[in-house]
Amino acid sequence: MNLHEFQARELFRDAGMPVPRGRVAITPGEAGAIAADMGGAAVVKAQVHSGGRGKAGGVKLAGTPEEAEAHARAILGMTIRGLTVHKVLLVPVENIASERYVGILVDRAVQAPLFMVSREGGVDIEEVAATNPSAINRLRVDPRFGLLPHQAYRLGSALFDAPSLARQCATVLSQLYQVFMKNGASLCEVNPLIATAAGEVKAIDAKVTIEENELFRRPALESLRDLDAEPNAETHARAAGLSFVKLDGNVGCCVNGAGLAMATMDLVKYYGGDPANFLDIGGSSSPDKVVAALEIITADPNVQVILFNIFGGITRCDDVARGIVEATRRADIRAPILIRLTGTNEAEARDILAAEGFSAFTSMDDVVRAAVERAAA
Amino acid sequence: MSIFVDESTRVVVQGITGRDGSFHTARMIEYGTRVVAGVTPGKGGRVVEGPGGARVPVFDTMNEAVAESGANASAIYVPPPFAASAIMEAAESGVEFVVCITEGVPVLDMTRAYAFVADHGARLLGPNCPGVISPGKATVGIISGDIVTPGPVGVVSRSGTLTYEAVGQLTGAGIGQTTCVGIGGDPIIGTTFIDCLKAFAEDGETRAVVMIGEIGGTDEQEAAEYAGRSLDLPVVGFIAGQTAPPGRRMGHAGAIISGSSGTAEEKIRAFRENGIGVARRPIDIVHLTREALR
Numbered sequence: 040m041n042l043h044e045f046q047a048r049e050l051f052r053d054a055g056m057p058v059p060r061g062r063v064a065i066t067p068g069e070a071g072a073i074a075a076d077m078g079g080a081a082v083v084k085a086q087v088h089s090g091g092r093g094k095a096g097g098v099k100l101a102g103t104p105e106e107a108e109a110h111a112r113a114i115l116g117m118t119i120r121g122l123t124v125h126k127v128l129l130v131p132v133e134n135i136a137s138e139r140y141v142g143i144l145v146d147r148a149v150q151a152p153l154f155m156v157s158r159e160g161g162v163d164i165e166e167v168a169a170t171n172p173s174a175i176n177r178l179r180v181d182p183r184f185g186l187l188p189h190q191a192y193r194l195g196s197a198l199f200d201a202p203s204l205a206r207q208c209a210t211v212l213s214q215l216y217q218v219f220m221k222n223g224a225s226l227c228e229v230n231p232l233i234a235t236a237a238g239e240v241k242a243i244d245a246k247v248t249i250e251e252n253e254l255f256r257r258p259a260l261e262s263l264r265d266l267d268a269e270p271n272a273e274t275h276a277r278a279a280g281l282s283f284v285k286l287d288g289n290v291g292c293c294v295n296g297a298g299l300a301m302a303t304m305d306l307v308k309y310y311g312g313d314p315a316n317f318l319d320i321g322g323s324s325s326p327d328k329v330v331a332a333l334e335i336i337t338a339d340p341n342v343q344v345i346l347f348n349i350f351g352g353i354t355r356c357d358d359v360a361r362g363i364v365e366a367t368r369r370a371d372i373r374a375p376i377l378i379r380l381t382g383t384n385e386a387e388a389r390d391i392l393a394a395e396g397f398s399a400f401t402s403m404d405d406v407v408r409a410a411v412e413r414a415a416a
Numbered sequence: 417m418s419i420f421v422d423e424s425t426r427v428v429v430q431g432i433t434g435r436d437g438s439f440h441t442a443r444m445i446e447y448g449t450r451v452v453a454g455v456t457p458g459k460g461g462r463v464v465e466g467p468g469g470a471r472v473p474v475f476d477t478m479n480e481a482v483a484e485s486g487a488n489a490s491a492i493y494v495p496p497p498f499a500a501s502a503i504m505e506a507a508e509s510g511v512e513f514v515v516c517i518t519e520g521v522p523v524l525d526m527t528r529a530y531a532f533v534a535d536h537g538a539r540l541l542g543p544n545c546p547g548v549i550s551p552g553k554a555t556v557g558i559i560s561g562d563i564v565t566p567g568p569v570g571v572v573s574r575s576g577t578l579t580y581e582a583v584g585q586l587t588g589a590g591i592g593q594t595t596c597v598g599i600g601g602d603p604i605i606g607t608t609f610i611d612c613l614k615a616f617a618e619d620g621e622t623r624a625v626v627m628i629g630e631i632g633g634t635d636e637q638e639a640a641e642y643a644g645r646s647l648d649l650p651v652v653g654f655i656a657g658q659t660a661p662p663g664r665r666m667g668h669a670g671a672i673i674s675g676s677s678g679t680a681e682e683k684i685r686a687f688r689e690n691g692i693g694v695a696r697r698p699i700d701i702v703h704l705t706r707e708a709l710r
Contacts (some may be wrong), residue, residue, distance in 0.1 A: 094691075147603045147633040147670065150530045182527040223524055252669055253522045256497065283668040286659070297601060297667025298575020303658035306697055308659045311422075317660070319667040331686055350577045350584070352546075352560055382580070383560070388543050403581060404699045 040249045041088040045128045045262050047245035050222060051229075054214045057207075057241045063129035064111055071108030073129045075130060079103050083110040086126040087119050088268050089161065100132065123313065125267055133243055138231035139198045139208075140164050145214060145225050145250070146179070152219065154178040154186070154212065156194050160231035186216040199234060207240035209231070225255025272316075272335050279331035281320055288313025289343040290414050291336035293329070295320050295354040303348045303407065311341045313412035315342045320354070329362020329368070337372055345374050346410040348403055351382025360388035364395050375413055379406035417622070419570070419615040420513060420541070421449075422487065425554050428453040428487035430709045432464055432474060436517070437493035440558050441444040447471045447561040448510065449554040452696070453485035470607055478509035481524055486674035489513040491547065492557050494509045497524040499543060500525035510631050514606070515556050516543035519578025523669065524638065526538070527550040533606060540606025546598035547620035549685040552583035559596060567592015569705055570649075572609060574635075574668070578656055582701050589702045591709070594622045601668030605614035609639035613647055624650045624708040626701055627692070632671045632678040633655030637686040653687040654695045 042050070051058045062088065064070035065188040074081040085097030092098050097119050101107035111127050118124075138160035146153035157175045159167045167174055175196045180186050188209070195209035209230065228246040234242060252262055266274050276283030282297065286304075290312045294300035297319045310330045316336065320328050336345055349359050359380060366372065379400040380388055392399055400406035427444065431437040432454025445451050445466040453473055454464055460476035473479040478490070490506040492515065493500060499518040506514040514533065532539045541548060547557010551564040558576075563584040571577040571593055573584070578600050586593065597612050599605055609627060616622040627643075629636035636655065643651050646661045658680040660666050660674040673679050687694050693708065695701040 089639045135425075139648065145527065145603060148638075149637070150604050151527045152524075181531065182524065183531055200569025217560070220524060223522060225523065250523050251665065252496065252520050253524065255520075256522070284661070284664050294573060294577075295672060298573070298578030298656050300626070301583055301630060301660060301666055301671070302578050302581070302654075302698055304659045305656060307597060309697055314659060317664075317666055351557060352577060352580055354577075381584070382563075404697060 040251060040254065040264055042247045042249065042263055043086045043088070043126070043265060044084065044245050045086055047116055049246035050218050050247060051242055051245050052156060053144065055125045056211055056214045057095045057239065059131050059133070059241060059243065060064065061128045064127050064129060065115070065125065067108045067112040067115065069284045070111030070127055071104040074101055074107030075104040077131055078131065080132045080388070081107050081129040082132055083107055083114060083116065084128045085114045085119060085124040086128050087122045087124050088265070089120040089122055097124065106361065118388045123270060124375045128303060130243065133233060133241065134236040135233045136263060137234045139200070139233070139382060140230045140409060141215065141220045141232050142228035143219050143228070149179045151178040151182055152404065154180065156198055163228065170270060173374065178211040180216065185220070188213070199323055201238070201328070203238060204234050204240055210346040211240060211242065216351045222247065223250050223257055223365055224248060263401050269390045271340060276318070279328060281318060281332055281335070283335060284317040285339070286314050286316050287341070290350070291339065291342040291345040291411055293318050293320060293332050293336060293345065295350065299350060303346070303403070305406045306403065307346070309410060310408050310411040312414050315339055328361035329359050330366040331403065332349070333363070333366035333372065334370070337370070337381070342374050343408050344413040345372070346406060347378040347380065349380040349382070349405060351380065351385060356380040356382060356388035358389060360391040364391060367395070377406050377410045377413065379403055417619045418553055419612070419619050420548050420595060420597065422447070422550050422553045422620045425489050425556065426450050426452045426485065426487045426491045428455060428478065428481045428557055429472070430455045430478070430490055430506065432456055432472065433459050433462070433502060434493055440493060441472065442466050443560070444555055447555045449556060452474070452487050453481040457482050472481040478505045482511060487511055488637060489556060490515065490671050492516040493615045494518060494610045496520040496522065500529040503529045503540060504532045507533040509539040510519065511538060513539050515541045515545070515547050517545065517547060517557055517675070520669060521602065523602065523604055526602065530604055532605065542600040542605060545600030545605070546579060548595060548597045550595045551593050557598070559598065562598060563587055565592040567594070567710060568621060568623040569593045570612070570619070570622040570625040571596040571628070572612040572625065573598050575628060575656065578628060581698055582626060582654070585699060585702050586705060589706070591592065591705055594619060595710040597659045599671050604608050605672040609635050610642050613639055613643060617647055617649055622649060622653065624705055626705055628654045628656070628682055629661050630655060630661070630668070630671050630672050631666065631680055634678065636683040639694055640686040643692060650702055651692045652695060652704040652708055653692040653699055654698065655683045
């Protein structure tokens, strides 16, 4: 789950990190008033779950409240990488002497939290990693001991020459590690971490991604989820316990298991079709989940055909069949439903479907080919 | 032969009295797996009855269960909040092989459990995995015996149902397996593709390996390089998620393209560069495996 910058900044401030206070506006007028409160000048920043905000024109320096209002008018409602901006954050203007990058993530290769820091701050870190990998310092943290003080100082010294700045930076890194662990994050990033002309280290940007598997024991963080930033269907799917990602095609897919769901989408593409979604109904699927899945798929007006691909294991084919029958009784589903099922309780499932006039394929290849043909017709 | 589990494996089930634990205990016993003990804290002294008159004693702790039963492997079906602790308890009890089926284990918990298991010298499979089956010998986890048959092919996969799909097609085509391993879809997992390739190489009877990967991370790329450099077995590869958009988690916690890294293209390229035949459709896995066995 991605947090907005203004939310991430609050987590950073709670941990004692030097983050200048900002305020959020949802109208240009509010933005102007906030800038006036701040003494006139402010940086106006789009709040959207996407990198590259600066390049897209989503971050602007305002010298006066009128300018802040004008910038907010331009930024609010703009689209950055497909996402609409609904809020702007106003923060004080800083006198920047140098910019650095600091980040921590769960690294799969080292199976532990990994710090990545670089003197190349304020730019896209992926680009630095690709073009100048030696400019990035890495440190694997043993999660049983945490970030040790000498390790924090070593990273701080790698980023700043002046001992005072290195020490301040080391403190920031320790605080960042606390934020990371306390909130169950998969990524915490400050880009840039700056030194001001007055010799202060400050975090003037904030990015935090919360690991979904950590949310159950941090219910307060769930309330930070921005439901405007995701399609309604994904919100509904999560409530129903389904894993769903909206795509642009017209073949609605309903599959058990994430790997098989991806392979099904790929096969749709292979045969010249386009999947409308990723949808995993999960392992122990009840008929209710199948009904919810069909509601979500049919709510997408692009969907021309609905494709079920079920390999029963823990998932019982008869549960899926009951769900399909129930959903078609509740609502008039226009799109044809093509079903493949095999595995646990397959025979019962076929009987249930046959009684309602459905037939079912046994092969994944056959059902996908048939679905693509129907979608194109 | 087979890898990781066989007829001599003695399994203790952690979470044996739970819904999933009891269900799969019965399935494992039915398949012939030696389930010698169960653990549920607070329920020690009970007996879980299984098919064929099996009686599995339940203990409060792993230490007791292992001491009493001589178990050398564990299968974990406990809910996510307690899974990492169950993994560490298993490693501490001295079992050599720990299979964690649980989906949704907090990743930061796993970073600690991973280090703990490594210190105790145990092998962890998973979490968020279907487990492992050696056809005709034993199944530890949730893979159904109905879809496998003994034979010369090793199968290793990050996914559950996609593994069933591939194995079911192999079996349907008359191509049997030595062992099928699901390594799990999480970012932090115990046993990796490379570990499985090495084990299959040391297994005298495996003549080809099917490796089923998906988007996210670099485990497949590293395994491909290892295979190209030092594996004597032919490998058939498949990667799921060619149509997945970047930055979105596709069900599995680990199935996400981060920036430009972890894409299906990148993995397929690594496979090809290292002499691994790539199946574009699941059905092609069968064709390529048949060729590899020639």
